Amino acid sequence: MSAPTDQGGLRARKKQRTRSALIDAGLDLFLSQGYDETTIDEIATAVEISPRTFFRYFDGKEDVALAKGTEFDELVCRELAARPADEPPLVALRQAVLDAVRESASREGVPRFLRIQHLISNTPALLAGNLRRAALNEELLTTEIARRQGVDPVRDLRPRVLVGIVYAALRIGLQTTCADGSRELARLLELVEQTIDLATAGVPARWGADPRTW
Template identity: 70%
Template sequence: MSVPAEQVGLRARKKQRTRSALIDAGVDLFLENGYDTTTIDEIAAQVDISPRTCFRYFAGKEDIALAKAAAFDELVVEALRARPSREAPLAALRHAVLAMVRDSATSEGVRRFLRIQHLINKTPALLAGNLRRTAATEERLTTEIAEREGVDPAADMRPRILVGVVYAALRIGMEAMCADPSRELDRMVELVERAIDLATAGLPESWGPDNRTW
């Protein structure tokens, strides 16, 4: 007997609510008590589920801590795919990143958004995991840029270089914001935008046919 569609939808929404609650509970505990001292048992207790159930959603607390960063990267990939196909690669990636910085900080709250970034940067285990996650995201963005430009990323380094430069600038812009006394959304977007523009100042909007030069 098939399960009614409304029941499937209800279960999916319940799972998503539980997952979101675990992420929020985990982040709250990490920020309050520190990442290393927080346990899965404590996170699960905040959501009133068993640790065993928690492991159905996440492999461990690192995945919980990095979940919001992973969601941000997913949104950047989706935003890039949604950019006009004729848009130059630099403009498309720049717009995608800046839009998601603004949207993510707006939905999360600037202070909390920055505290999560700071937590990742100051926690060695999370920093290592975040670097692995970022590398995977950059690979996806590289593939997307290469497809948009009709080039082979194995033979043409430009997509990989562009993505690497923009993501390095994103990191530097966020670090600058963490050190800035302002906690205003516009200020954060301004610093990230400035970092990207400085990093890509010598890059042309459109690429030439020779993959040995821009």
């Protein structure tokens, strides 16, 4: 009775391995020869699959280039959802972002993590898609912050403003680290933490009852 389940799990793992291999191969090619210069055929060939099979996993090479960003977004959402329920919203979101940066950069290696950030920020074809992806994730985070605070995010703008501030600071922190000579994890976290703290310096840990003010 367990054979079908085992086979289904095996197929799912194989599909995930192929997807991960396509992402890694695509990023290797983008970083070595440029995004615009890389074709889907080259990505597929690197993983020894056909271009037709490639489209079972991704709609195009933009999805490959932005896949790590999507994984990062999902990680931030999971980290935020796992924070203690009584933790103040700024504390919870700040720590969720820092933990996600630490895990993602450790997994990729800081130099590669930053090169991917630089690639996206400096490739016009990717920048718009990245902004759309980030906007969708900010909506999810806004909803989660509002849920944690017991407020309506339509009537109370504070969850949306908080998420916007923290994510703007995150982008500045990553851009600053890309320009920094260090490729150490501690330095990356220091700069991201510094930009978040500067951006949120006027936001109190606990919010008042009036949605028109913190």
